Amino acid sequence: MNEHRSIPDPEALIADMGARARDAARVLAQTPTETKATAVRNAAAALRASEDEIVKANRADMARGEANGLTAAMLDRLKLDGERIEGIAQSLESVAALPDPVGAVIDESTRPNGLKLSRVRIPLGVIGIIYESRPNVTADAGALCLMAGNAAILRGGSEALESNRAIHACLVEGLQQAGLPEDAVQLVSSTDRAAVGAMLRANGLIDIVVPRGGKGLVARVQEEARVPVLAHLDGLCHTYVHAAADPEMARDIAVNAKMRRTGICGAMETLLVDREFPEPAMLVDALIEAGCEVRGDDAVQQLDKRVKAASAEDWDTEYLEPIASVAIVDGMDAALTHIARHGSGHTDAIVTEDADAAAAFLNGTDSAIVMHNASTQFADGGEFGLGAEIGISTGRLHARGPVALEGLTTYKWIARGDGTIRS
Incomplete structure (x- = not known):
């Protein structure tokens, strides 16, 4: 050879x-x-x-x-x-x-x-x-x-x-x-x-x-x-929990997207939570209890004393570790703006029961993979029925x-x- x-x-x-x-x-x-x-x-x-x-x-x-x-x-x-x-x-x-x-x-x-x-x-x-x-x-x-x-x-x-x-x-x-x-x-x-x-x-x-x-x-x-x-x-992937998200579904998806395997490119790095979502503290608690360090903005820090302050660099960081940045956003436009500014165009997801909101997110997010009510961990050629992948092109x-x-x-x-x- x-x-x-x-x-x-x-x-x-x-x-x-x-x-x-x-x-x-x-x-x-x-x-x-x-x-x-x-x-x-x-x-x-x-x-x-x-x-x-x-x-x-x-x-x-x-x-x-x-x-x-x-x-x-x-x-x-x-x-x-x-x-x-x-x-x-x-x-x-x-x-x-x-x-x-x-x-x-x-x-x-x-x-x-x-x-x-x-x-x-x-x-x-x-x-x-x-x-x-x-x-x-x-x-x-x-x-x-x-x-x-x-x-x-x-x-x-x-x-x-x-x-x-x-x-x-x-x-x-x-x-x-x-x-x-x-x-x-x-x-x-x-x-x-x-x-x-x-x-x-x-x-x-x-x-x-x-x-x-x-x-x-x-x-x-x-x-x-x-x-x-x-x-x-790099996979700087986001999950946006919309105001109309089912709380238990949002919790399960967020924890899986971050913690199933933290070292893969499809792992969620940033969780965006709509200000109108009724149970944001539950999401933060679920991540922390799963062993994830949470770094958040001021609003997120007020939800749980265990949350560390997020720096400007955190929103642009692919951790590949049990660390997630979490932000409270004012609606769909704010979520899309955050993803456009900080994302890598890899994989981004929305959790919502509102079909119109889901359509707006899927159409408005310019990433190679966009998801509705699913974990970003599915960003994988094998899971897409392709057998394997040589990479995920962004x-x-x-x-x-x-x-x-x-x-x-x-x-x-x-x-x-x-x-x-x-x-």
Whole structure:
């Protein structure tokens, strides 16, 4: 595999990997659906068979992470056990069962001159994925790229190096058993940060880069990239409890949105409570009793002595920890204004029994995912029936929200004539 090659420097490493990925991409673009699916299913089987080796590798990463002072949220993202490995394997099997977008006809028409036009989905080519902490991304991204006919170059964070290597070995095993080139999914084993820069400059070898991580990583990618970027930004998610919300529903949704898993991008970071909502203190109490630190504005602090004062920075902070900022707002317009000013365009939700209010929020919130009477923790490709996701795009071009198979394709125009010439 590529990690055993002797490459003198990061630029040469990425150039070598990119050239081999492009060769593999040409093969994948013509590979039948069942062959791709077989490779992914084989990889899932290899994951299950390699559980002990993967857990052992992950323990080494966890020990190093603890020694280096990784936060609890980062360690939670990093951790693998039998249950999570089984979840990854099931996710791969879900991806393998999805309809293949490659070759799908988007639309077609016949021009007055007899020319028959159609738009057909094709792979993007070679996709570079740069990510932090989560070793499951190695499996998900590799499988999604493969099923959409793309080659992938994966560069995970140094904190998950051993885990990523162990998972990548399973992907390679799946490819080999299916008779596909192992260069279809490559892992950058170098921890040199210069390798990231080399990927961002690999115009002509890498067709698009997908960053998954914190603001620092995404900002660097967007600033330095010489190839297109599909950005997965931070998840500064809001839940707005409207005046007409059912109190018990609002309580359950708020606690779940924040506390189910605090380290994921779909976790609620800010709770907005309408001033006319009858039981705001109940919401605050429920969060605190669930183990969440609440930071609030003056009105929220008056509800419960345990609430800490929120600073200006809190409204713009993705905590990824059991901390939530809570504000009392004067109606729908104030809630929408707060979200527009402080949100990241990821996922925002309203809790209300008023259908008109729900419609106003869903139409007025410019985020990739908007929800009504549901926890923001559902912001996940698997939960959306996509098998897995390569990231949640918060931009406005190409793909938005959970990016799965269809988001990893583009299209070409096909024109069919019958000796048709232009006058």
